[in-house]
Structure formats: structure tokens, C-alpha cells
Amino acid sequence: MAGKQALGENSVPAGAWRKFHKVTPLADAGSFWLALIVGGFYIALQWVEDAFNDIGLYIELITPFWLAVGAGILLGVTLIFLGIGTIMWRYKSYAIVPSGIHYRNGVFIKQYQHVRWDRIQSVEIEQKLFARIFGFGAVKIDAAGFNEDPVELGLLRRDECERLRQEILTGLADARAGKDITARDESQVSVVTPADEHQIYQLPTKRLIGSTVLTGHAWFAFAGLILAAVWQFVFGSGFSIGFLIIIIGSVVNSIQYVSRSYGTTLFVAETGLKSRHGLTKLVTRSLPPTRIHAVSIKQPLLWRRFDWWQIRVTVAGESISDAVENGNIGALVPCANREEVMRILATIFPTLGTDNDALLMHELLYRRGENHYVRTPPKRARWIDPIAATVGGYYANVDVFAIRRGRFWRQVQLIFQDHTQSVAISQGPLQRILGLSSLNVHLLAGPCDGVVKNFAVDDMGQLLREQNQLTKQARAVEVSESIDEWKTRLGLTVQTRERTRGE
Missing domain, CATH: 2.30.29 (PH-domain like)
Structure with missing residues (x-):
């Protein structure tokens, strides 16, 4: 056990390990409650369907005593999950050192991950719905050759995520330039200010909705409704399950597309192209120009009248699952006019x-x-x-x-x-x-x-x-182009300011 507890101690200097935010156990307990609510809602629906005739008898059994017992059980289970989350939080830490990024967690089953600087492909900030509401997020690191899920460092406050992301990107730039990477104090990391990010594209909500309506998914749903009506009129046999599957699948795909593409904004920054998008989950992604291998520009038939185009990119180090997901749902630029397309291409191709x-x-x-x-x-x-x-x-x-x-x-x-x-x-x-x-x-x-x-x-x-x-x-x-050549061509200059933890 002593050997397992010492995971990473040989490669990480003493005192270099960092902890996640103290709200992490509370977030784990909140995840339990969310799962409990969803499961309880499903069970309640089944119960109403199966025992609708006896619903009055079950209502009579709901007394203050049994309500108090149920609340006590839920409170006890919540405290147990909160205690387990606290113990796991104490054993969960990460380190940013010259050898790379180290992450460890687990009490009985230990997990240890080490990502070298030369294997890092992308660094993103993700904010799921509730984390976004309360100002928290996580830093997700994709590494070339990783067969497992990306390393996710969180929960952290939003400003800490920005600071950590900048620290990793700075170390990555030093590694690619052949410079020595030195350990930095996380509270004194130079952070690129928003003024140094030049916006080159922003997706208007009206255009997002309009382009979604004019895509194939929306028209499949519309066609499903028409076919269902014709089926009912001709055969009079009710709504076909096949039409229902077509409609539901098309609606779900459209909702996923809107949720993922909402508010898409593209910047040029010191680290490369930076995109921010998402409704229920806000994702901030940095894309160095050296990782872009190819660009696809597509125009569906019904977009031609408005001269709208969609831009997708082939990215080095992207897993096959991510490539499939980005090919089906996500895009670097979901919908842009000709002027915006030419402006974005000019930032990618010299x-x-x-x-x-x-x-x-x-x-x-x-x-x-x-x-x-x-x-x-x-x-x-x-x-x-x-x-x-x-x-x-x-x-x-x-x-x-x-x-x-x-x-x-x-x-x-x-x-x-x-x-x-x-x-x-x-x-x-x-x-x-x-x-x-x-x-x-x-x-x-x-x-x-x-x-x-x-x-x-x-x-x-x-x-x-x-x-x-x-x-x-x-x-x-x-x-x-190298990142330095790219910055020189676009006229980007390094303007940073020092930020402290309390800022």
C-alpha cells in the first residue's frame, strides 16, 4: 500500500502537487442528487402507469412520519456520498512540472496519468451547465496516442482554469521551441488578457436557428410528419413507429447541433485559433495552426440563397471518436457568410x-x-x-x-x-x-x-x-507555418499581465 500511495513521487518534486477546489465533493453529491431525481422521475412515471387505479391508496400512505423517514434516508445517503467525495478529493491532485502533466486519484484503486509536453495536442476549458452557473470548470487535455479518455483537471474556478490553461500552453510552446521548461508558481502565471484576443467570427443566434431549419435533419423531421399524415389518410392505421423514429432522431440531432454550436466565437490569440461555443456545456478550445492539416468548406442546398458555408477542419492528434463527433455535430465554424469564410481561411493558410x-x-x-x-x-x-x-x-x-x-x-x-x-x-x-x-x-x-x-x-x-x-x-x-511565423504574419504581439490567486 505504501508503494501505491507514493505514485508519482519519484517524478514530481515534493510540494508540486496541487489540489482541486474544495467544492468538488459537493459537486459529486450534486451529481448523485441529479441521478436520483432523474431515476425517481422515471420510476414515478412507471408507477403511475402501472397503478393508476390504486393511486388513492398510495397517496393515503404518504404521512408526515413516512415523509420524515424518507427525508432522513436521503439526507443520510447524501452525507455518505459527501464523505466519500471528501475522501476521494483528498487523494486527487495534479502537478505541472518540467517532465509534463501528472494526475493521480483513487483511494483503493489508484490511477496515475502522465502526459509529456511533446504529446499534448489540445487544451480545452469545459463548463457543464451547473458548473457554468456557479463559475466553475475543468481543463481537458488531449494527448497523442492516448487510448484512454482525455485528462480532465477539475473542478476549478473559471479564473483558475484560464490560468492553468495558459500555464500549460506556455509550457507547450517552450517545449516545441526546444526551450527548457521550468516549474512555475500557479499564482504568478502570466495570463493573456482578453484585449490580446482578436475576434474574427461570431455566430448570430438568428443565423444558427435559420441554418438549422434549412439543414437535412429539420427537413427529415418535416418529411416524417408529411409521410405520417399521408399514411393516416391512405391506410387509416394510425401513426407508424417508423415515422416516429425518423422525427425523433431528426429533432434530437437538431437540438444537439444547436446546443453545441450556440454562441460560437472564433478568436486569434497568442496560442493559435481559439474557439468558444456551447449552450449547456461551454467549451473553450485552442487550436494551434500547426495542427490543422486540411479544411472542408460545405454548403447545403438550401443555404445557397443566403451564401452560407460551414467550415470543418482535420486536426492532428484528434481521436477517431472525436473526429466522428466533429464530423456529425460540431464544426469549427457552423455557419458563415463568404466574407467570414475568406477571413478565416486567411488566418489558416498563409x-x-x-x-x-x-x-x-x-x-x-x-x-x-x-x-x-x-x-x-x-x-x-x-x-x-x-x-x-x-x-x-x-x-x-x-x-x-x-x-x-x-x-x-x-x-x-x-x-x-x-x-x-x-x-x-x-x-x-x-x-x-x-x-x-x-x-x-x-x-x-x-x-x-x-x-x-x-x-x-x-x-x-x-x-x-x-x-x-x-x-x-x-x-x-x-x-x-510555425506558431511564431503565424503570429508574425497576423501581427500578434505578446501582451501579458501578472495575475495573483486572489485577483
């Missing part, structure tokens, strides 16, 4: 590698057919894809690989050439008959698949050879 980047983006977003920059498939590709073949196309240079596709649901993919992992050609049976093939630019998991469809075999072979040369050259010249 250049698109042409003498007229604005013309290239115009061709990618709005044009179809052969253009000045974008190459399109041959006419025989329409036998396989009669609708989208006139829209599909690509453009490649040493800086980016751009893909355009989608007749009704437009999509543009912009890929950093130095982040391309490999290139391959594929050919299906119908493509073989027509002498066509597709090129696959292999990337990390994310919203960009890097597929160029239905071009002549000779053209794809030539593009394959060109891509191998372009990606090799891009890595040699380091197309992607």
Missing part, C-alpha cells in the same frame, strides 16, 4: 500558392466546368456521375491540394501539401470500362477524404507523379 488566390477561391466555391485554375473530368465521366461530373475538379501546387465537388451539396477541400501522407489511384469496374480512375490523397481521420473522382487514367497517373514531387518539395520548404 497563401494558396497562386498569383490570384481570390480567383481560385471563387472558382472553387461558385464555378463549374473548366476554369482558369481548376481542372474538371472528361465528358465521359457523366455516364457514371451525370449530375456532379460537371462540378468536380481539382487544383494542385506546392502549397495546397484543392478539391471541388457536389452539384447540390457543394464541398471544397483545401489540403496542406506537407501534411499529405500518401497518394494512391483506384479504379472501379465501370471506371475501367470508360478508362477513368480516382485519386486518393490519404490524410488523418476527419471531414476531408481527399478523393478526386472520375478522371482519365493517364491524367491521374500524371497527377500521382506530380503529387509525389509536390509533397516532397512542400516538406522540404516547410509550407505550414
Whole structure:
């Protein structure tokens, strides 16, 4: 047992361990009460359904004595949970030291996690609903190669979360720059002031609601209602469970989308792009530009009249589950107009590698057919894809690989050439008959698949050879910017102030 209690003592100096806020045991007891209320509500519903005829008899059994007994039991259980939470809080601590971030907890079953500086991928602040109301939060740290859940440091007060996040990001920047990382006093950490964060995007609530109504999920629910009405009128057999599933699933997805995207705001700061979003759970996320490998810009059919676009990014170090979640629900920018899209792209890409980047983006977003920059498939590709073949196309240079596709649901993919992992050609049976093939630019998991469809075999072979040369050259010249180069290009300066714990 003595050996288990000493977890981390060999790698963490004495006195470096820090405690979480004292309200943590109370929050654990509150979680118990929340679960109890939800469970009690469900049981009450079942009880009313099963014993509605005998409800008067059960009401008569509710006397002051039994109410007092029930309240006493609940109070006793609450105190037990509060005591258990207090004991667990005493054994829960974390440390920020030159070797990385250390976290330990557990009384009988010990848990110890160590994240090295070179493995940290993202640092986020999360505030769930009740924590947000009372001004608390947690710092979530994602690490490359972690098979477990991210390390979550909380509960802490909101200002402590900001201070801790800044401390971790500063240590991470020092580690990437090859500087020595020194232990810092948590009460004297330099924190970037809000004035140093330049807002480049904010999602209006009206646009969020309007774009949600015009997405596929909302129209699936609407279609389900129409089909249910037709079913009732034609067959007269009541509401089909299949239609109900369609409606409920679409409504739930729309609610999740609105809750996650509400109030999305994007800043440029010293640490990179910083986003803040969420209704019931406020998430603050820092995204260094070096971790962005590709950008996807999409426009659903019904958004075209308003010229709205959605921006998603492929991020290095993001787990497959996070990539799937971000691909289905979340987005860096849920809904932006053309001006906002161009402004955000200008913060991510130093250049698109042409003498007229604005013309290239115009061709990618709005044009179809052969253009000045974008190459399109041959006419025989329409036998396989009669609708989208006139829209599909690509453009490649040493800086980016751009893909355009989608007749009704437009999509543009912009890929950093130095982040391309490999290139391959594929050919299906119908493509073989027509002498066509597709090129696959292999990337990390994310919203960009890097597929160029239905071009002549000779053209794809030539593009394959060109891509191998372009990606090799891009890595040699380091197309992607470092964080220092990125800050210099955007004119960001380090302006900090000292904050103390009592501030």
C-alpha cells in the first residue's frame, strides 16, 4: 500500500502537487442528487402507469412520519456520498512540472496519468451547465496516442482554469521551441488578457436557428410528419413507429447541433485559433495552426440563397471518436457568410500558392466546368456521375491540394501539401470500362477524404507523379507555418499581465 500511495513521487518534486477546489465533493453529491431525481422521475412515471387505479391508496400512505423517514434516508445517503467525495478529493491532485502533466486519484484503486509536453495536442476549458452557473470548470487535455479518455483537471474556478490553461500552453510552446521548461508558481502565471484576443467570427443566434431549419435533419423531421399524415389518410392505421423514429432522431440531432454550436466565437490569440461555443456545456478550445492539416468548406442546398458555408477542419492528434463527433455535430465554424469564410481561411493558410488566390477561391466555391485554375473530368465521366461530373475538379501546387465537388451539396477541400501522407489511384469496374480512375490523397481521420473522382487514367497517373514531387518539395520548404511565423504574419504581439490567486 505504501508503494501505491507514493505514485508519482519519484517524478514530481515534493510540494508540486496541487489540489482541486474544495467544492468538488459537493459537486459529486450534486451529481448523485441529479441521478436520483432523474431515476425517481422515471420510476414515478412507471408507477403511475402501472397503478393508476390504486393511486388513492398510495397517496393515503404518504404521512408526515413516512415523509420524515424518507427525508432522513436521503439526507443520510447524501452525507455518505459527501464523505466519500471528501475522501476521494483528498487523494486527487495534479502537478505541472518540467517532465509534463501528472494526475493521480483513487483511494483503493489508484490511477496515475502522465502526459509529456511533446504529446499534448489540445487544451480545452469545459463548463457543464451547473458548473457554468456557479463559475466553475475543468481543463481537458488531449494527448497523442492516448487510448484512454482525455485528462480532465477539475473542478476549478473559471479564473483558475484560464490560468492553468495558459500555464500549460506556455509550457507547450517552450517545449516545441526546444526551450527548457521550468516549474512555475500557479499564482504568478502570466495570463493573456482578453484585449490580446482578436475576434474574427461570431455566430448570430438568428443565423444558427435559420441554418438549422434549412439543414437535412429539420427537413427529415418535416418529411416524417408529411409521410405520417399521408399514411393516416391512405391506410387509416394510425401513426407508424417508423415515422416516429425518423422525427425523433431528426429533432434530437437538431437540438444537439444547436446546443453545441450556440454562441460560437472564433478568436486569434497568442496560442493559435481559439474557439468558444456551447449552450449547456461551454467549451473553450485552442487550436494551434500547426495542427490543422486540411479544411472542408460545405454548403447545403438550401443555404445557397443566403451564401452560407460551414467550415470543418482535420486536426492532428484528434481521436477517431472525436473526429466522428466533429464530423456529425460540431464544426469549427457552423455557419458563415463568404466574407467570414475568406477571413478565416486567411488566418489558416498563409497563401494558396497562386498569383490570384481570390480567383481560385471563387472558382472553387461558385464555378463549374473548366476554369482558369481548376481542372474538371472528361465528358465521359457523366455516364457514371451525370449530375456532379460537371462540378468536380481539382487544383494542385506546392502549397495546397484543392478539391471541388457536389452539384447540390457543394464541398471544397483545401489540403496542406506537407501534411499529405500518401497518394494512391483506384479504379472501379465501370471506371475501367470508360478508362477513368480516382485519386486518393490519404490524410488523418476527419471531414476531408481527399478523393478526386472520375478522371482519365493517364491524367491521374500524371497527377500521382506530380503529387509525389509536390509533397516532397512542400516538406522540404516547410509550407505550414510555425506558431511564431503565424503570429508574425497576423501581427500578434505578446501582451501579458501578472495575475495573483486572489485577483
